[in-house]
Amino acid sequence: MTTIVYVPRDSSALSLGAHQVAKNVQAEAAKRGLDVKVVRNGSRGMFWLETMVEVVTPKGRVAYGPVMPKDVSSLFDADFINAGAHPLNLGLTDEIEWLKKQERLTFARVGITDPVSVEDYLAHDGYQGLKNALKLSAADIVKEVTDSGLRGRGGAAFPTGIKWNTVLNAPADQKYIVCNADEGDSGTYSDRMIMEGDPLVLVEGMTIAGLAVGANQGYIYLRSEYPDALVTLNEAIANAYKAGYLGANICGSGKQFDLEVRRAAGAYVCGEETSLLESLEGKRGIVRFKPPLPAIEGLFGKPTVVNNVISLATVPIVLDKGGKYYQDFGMGRSRGTLPIQLAGNVKQCGLVEKAFGVTLRELLYDFGGGSASGKPIRAVQVGGPLGSYLPESQFDTPLDYEKFTEIWAVLGHGGIVAFDESVDMAKMARYAFEFCAIESCGKCTPCRIGSTRGVEVMDKIIEGKDHAKNMELVRDLSDTMLNGSLCALGGMTPYPVLSAINHFPEDFGLKKGQVA
Amino acid sequence: MPLLHAIQDDLGYVPEGSYPSIAKALNLSVAEVHGVVTFYHHFRTHAPGRHILQICRAESCQAMGSEALEAHVKKTLGVDYHETTKDGAITLEAVYCLGNCACSPSIMIDEQVCGRVDTVRINEIIAEAKGA
Ligand SMILES: Cc1cc2nc3c(=O)[nH]c(=O)nc-3n(C[C@H](O)[C@H](O)[C@H](O)COP(=O)(O)O)c2cc1C
Ligand code: SF4
Ligand code: FES
Numbered sequence: 001m002t003t004i005v006y007v008p009r010d011s012s013a014l015s016l017g018a019h020q021v022a023k024n025v026q027a028e029a030a031k032r033g034l035d036v037k038v039v040r041n042g043s044r045g046m047f048w049l050e051t052m053v054e055v056v057t058p059k060g061r062v063a064y065g066p067v068m069p070k071d072v073s074s075l076f077d078a079d080f081i082n083a084g085a086h087p088l089n090l091g092l093t094d095e096i097e098w099l100k101k102q103e104r105l106t107f108a109r110v111g112i113t114d115p116v117s118v119e120d121y122l123a124h125d126g127y128q129g130l131k132n133a134l135k136l137s138a139a140d141i142v143k144e145v146t147d148s149g150l151r152g153r154g155g156a157a158f159p160t161g162i163k164w165n166t167v168l169n170a171p172a173d174q175k176y177i178v179c180n181a182d183e184g185d186s187g188t189y190s191d192r193m194i195m196e197g198d199p200l201v202l203v204e205g206m207t208i209a210g211l212a213v214g215a216n217q218g219y220i221y222l223r224s225e226y227p228d229a230l231v232t233l234n235e236a237i238a239n240a241y242k243a244g245y246l247g248a249n250i251c252g253s254g255k256q257f258d259l260e261v262r263r264a265a266g267a268y269v270c271g272e273e274t275s276l277l278e279s280l281e282g283k284r285g286i287v288r289f290k291p292p293l294p295a296i297e298g299l300f301g302k303p304t305v306v307n308n309v310i311s312l313a314t315v316p317i318v319l320d321k322g323g324k325y326y327q328d329f330g331m332g333r334s335r336g337t338l339p340i341q342l343a344g345n346v347k348q349c350g351l352v353e354k355a356f357g358v359t360l361r362e363l364l365y366d367f368g369g370g371s372a373s374g375k376p377i378r379a380v381q382v383g384g385p386l387g388s389y390l391p392e393s394q395f396d397t398p399l400d401y402e403k404f405t406e407i408w409a410v411l412g413h414g415g416i417v418a419f420d421e422s423v424d425m426a427k428m429a430r431y432a433f434e435f436c437a438i439e440s441c442g443k444c445t446p447c448r449i450g451s452t453r454g455v456e457v458m459d460k461i462i463e464g465k466d467h468a469k470n471m472e473l474v475r476d477l478s479d480t481m482l483n484g485s486l487c488a489l490g491g492m493t494p495y496p497v498l499s500a501i502n503h504f505p506e507d508f509g510l511k512k513g514q515v516a
Numbered sequence: 517m518p519l520l521h522a523i524q525d526d527l528g529y530v531p532e533g534s535y536p537s538i539a540k541a542l543n544l545s546v547a548e549v550h551g552v553v554t555f556y557h558h559f560r561t562h563a564p565g566r567h568i569l570q571i572c573r574a575e576s577c578q579a580m581g582s583e584a585l586e587a588h589v590k591k592t593l594g595v596d597y598h599e600t601t602k603d604g605a606i607t608l609e610a611v612y613c614l615g616n617c618a619c620s621p622s623i624m625i626d627e628q629v630c631g632r633v634d635t636v637r638i639n640e641i642i643a644e645a646k647g648a
Contacts, residue, residue, distance in 0.1 A: 266557035
């Protein structure tokens with residue numbers, strides 16, 4: 001009988017040697033004359049256990065990790081293909097507390113299936129959402145998405161159903177679905193995990209979006225830093241075409257949807273939707289004035305849905321189980337679940353999908369296990385490079401868009417980066433300006449010039465030159481950027497800067513509690 | 517953009533000498549092609565070394581010691597960012613997040629991401645790149 005062994009192809013697992021682990025498993029099995037088939041899955045998202053190898057047994061999947069390439073022969077010695085005892089044996093995967101405590105809706109299949117196999121996707125409830133969508137009118141699909149309460153997971157948290165409705169009602173001979181897979185925010189990797197771990201859920205979500213608004217062409221704008229995701233996506237798309245889930249006649253419905261991946265070229269600002277559209281059109285990624293909204297005049301001037309990977313990958317479950325089902329998760333006006341990414345100085349980094357309402361403290365300590373260094377966690381940045389830094393006193397804030405707004409912070413794309421007490425917040429504020437200066441598209445002066453000035457002023461503050469005057473200057477610069485920038489790159493760089501000053505004044509040569 | 521990617525995948529860079537033919541193929545002016553190539557960090561206009569080493573400078577990696585790693589690499593290679601080692605083996609570049617933040621600090625050598633990179637590991641990676 002063939003034993004199935006799963007070894008992830010997720011690029012974080014690959015970054016720790018998963019290809020070599022897979023090769024060694026195959027070589028050892030061949031050497032020992034064992035009938036083993038290696039399947040390359042996505043990651044379950046427990047990165048401190050990667051490379052995590054799983055074996056299919058009659059009782060369920062049994063996990064081993066973290067497996068280094070050199071550990072493979074000892075796994076075979078311990079008869080791991082029959083769940084044998086070994087120091088790396090983690091027991092049944094489904095019984096691992098870290099996974100059991102989650103509400104995995106968008107990530108239901110990630111790490112479980114072979115990401116590029118349509119058969120495997122179908123065997124795990126895949127394409128149920130599309131099947132339902134094909135029976136509904138366009139307006140009813142949009143209604144289901146609106147009812148789910150789903151808000152864009154790319155950062156701005158705009159209701160997805162309302163955006164789709166605008167595109168649906170915009171008359172045009174051609175409309176587009178564009179997936180924003182630029183994932184530029186540091187501390188985030190959930191888009192990547194979907195594209196490498198369950199790309200077909202994204203393909204399905206985009207197809208449903210196409211049916212909902214009357215678009216027959218989709219593009220995935222993928223950041224150039226993700227070469228492995230490119231391979232997985234293209235394999236999955238090719239397989240979906242072969243199986244009749246993409247192309248001129250989707251599932252024999254007579255409806256058409258074509259899909260193509262386009263590579264970005266390493267500009268953070270191209271994650272901003274209008275800059276992204278410029279880039280897709282082959283131009284420099286300069287941000288456009290709004291209005292017109294992309295929903296009215298988007299790609300090549302046509303009505304266009306621009307949505308984040310997670311937003312689109314959540315659509316299939318909404319159409320499968322109904323808007324009401326999804327809407328039942330969450331708190332306040334933040335409905336459903338958020339795939340949270342733990343990063344930085346955290347012992348157990350990984351992907352936690354939970355209903356809104358979970359607190360930072362639960363995430364950092366119950367899931368994260370505290371800092372990796374063992375020192376106290378001093379600051380966390382939530383929501384990428386434009387997100388505020390939060391001190392320990394705010395760790396009980398629940399993850400909820402409105403609650404975060406109340407404390408002048410953002411959830412963004414759900415990335416949480418932790419720093420221990422060795423962090424120098426003045427340096428982090430300097431870095432925020434520096435990043436803005438490097439990535440500015442150059443259209444507005446406050447962003448282009450202000451960020452460069454910000455770096456210079458922070459340098460002076462760090463040196464202790466003209467301290468009071470320069471602190472005032474930083475605040476003035478921040479105000480100008482907040483109010484005079486066209487997009488959030490310039491407009492939100494003050495978030496990390498000012499939150500660092502306000503919460504950690506002692507790092508800026510001020511007394512604790514002193515406000516500059 | 518797909519054309520620029522194809523050229524860079526092929527040659528390792530987009531030579532300025534190729535602008536006129538790109539402009540002609542896409543019905544653009546040479547200045548427009550120049551504008552696009554220089555806007556994007558990914559495209560380079562000069563030939564790189566045999567390998568490209570990118571170090572992640574973003575927050576998660578900073579929280580896990582990327583600054584020390586960066587200093588070590590610059591010293592070991594004797595180059596700064598955007599420069600190539602004298603032997604032509606390695607071009608050093610900065611990158612802002614590789615989506616590998618759960619395994620910080622991260623680097624990328626050519627198309628391979630490496631996570632939890634310490635000085636021992638980076639020395640191995642550099643030695644391997646220099647030898648090949
Ligand atoms: C500077 C900047 C960078 C952004 N980067 C991304 C990104 O990498 N991915 C993303 O989905 N949205 C990004 N956004 C948000 C997009 O502009 C847009 O709101 C989003 O793609 C809409 O999709 P959603 O409604 O599904 O979130 C960025 C915005 C700004 C201002
Ligand atoms: S704020 Fe900065 S990045 Fe945004 S449009 Fe203005 S110059 Fe461009
Ligand atoms: S911050 Fe370095 S990989 Fe994301």
